[in-house]
Amino acid sequence: MGLNKQRVLHAAGLPDNGGMPFALARPAHHELVVKKSRFIACVESVSGREAAVARVTQLKAEHPDAAHVCWALMAGGQSAANDDGEPGGTAGRPMLEVLRHQDLEGVMASVVRYFGGVKLGAGGLVRAYTDAVAQALLTAQKVALIPQAHLACSLPYALEGWVRRELEQAQAQLTGVTHGHLVGMAFELPEAQVAALKERLNEGGRGQLLWLDEDHRA
Numbered sequence: 768m769g770l771n772k773q774r775v776l777h778a779a780g781l782p783d784n785g786g787m788p789f790a791l792a793r794p795a796h797h798e799l800v801v802k803k804s805r806f807i808a809c810v811e812s813v814s815g816r817e818a819a820v821a822r823v824t825q826l827k828a829e830h831p832d833a834a835h836v837c838w839a840l841m842a843g844g845q846s847a848a849n850d851d852g853e854p855g856g857t858a859g860r861p862m863l864e865v866l867r868h869q870d871l872e873g874v875m876a877s878v879v880r881y882f883g884g885v886k887l888g889a890g891g892l893v894r895a896y897t898d899a900v901a902q903a904l905l906t907a908q909k910v911a912l913i914p915q916a917h918l919a920c921s922l923p924y925a926l927e928g929w930v931r932r933e934l935e936q937a938q939a940q941l942t943g944v945t946h947g948h949l950v951g952m953a954f955e956l957p958e959a960q961v962a963a964l965k966e967r968l969n970e971g972g973r974g975q976l977l978w979l980d981e982d983h984r985a
Contacts, residue, residue, distance in 0.1 A: 790873045810904055812874055847863075862897070865901050
């Protein structure tokens with residue numbers, strides 16, 4: 768049985784997620800103007816550092832006249848912050864702190880700055896980058912990261928229809944089916960629901976289901 772984190776959408780007004788982190792359903796944006804400088808913020812889901820760097824490259828191509836493209840990342844248990852030429856600690860780090868206080872994972876914040884001709888000072892920059900990202904997050908839809916279990920079993924053909932109905936009733940997602948001497952099924956569902964489903968299948972199948980790779984964890 769392999770475990771990973773998968774996204775399950777919740778409407779606004781999220782239920783308690785049991786201390787688990789959140790990702791974002793879709794990118795969210797906000798533009799802030801401070802003393803003629805434009806701060807264009809975006810928060811979005813990314814898979815990791817490589818994807819974040821690629822996104823920064825894309826933003827720089829889209830905004831060739833921008834003075835800075837600063838960013839922060841939290842993904843895969845790692846974090847990163849980049850000031851892109853702003854005074855050290857005035858951009859990427861404050862943006863990262865905003866993400867940390869939101870219990871976010873697999874999320875990147877970027878801010879494109881167009882310089883307006885007036886220097887803001889270290890304090891002014893920290894406030895501007897912090898506020899730009901925080902305002903973008905106010906409009907973002909969060910996604911709860913629920914631990915998912917991946918299971919596989921083999922069973923006689925006579926049980927295939929019944930097992931399919933049981934999986935549908937449990938709202939498990941069927942990810943693969945093979946037909947040979949026996950039927951092979953692979954599926955996933957929230958880890959907390961595994962024990963109850965396996966008990967039903969074992970009892971209803973009268974011991975004819977063979978569970979595969981039970982001890983494998985991804």
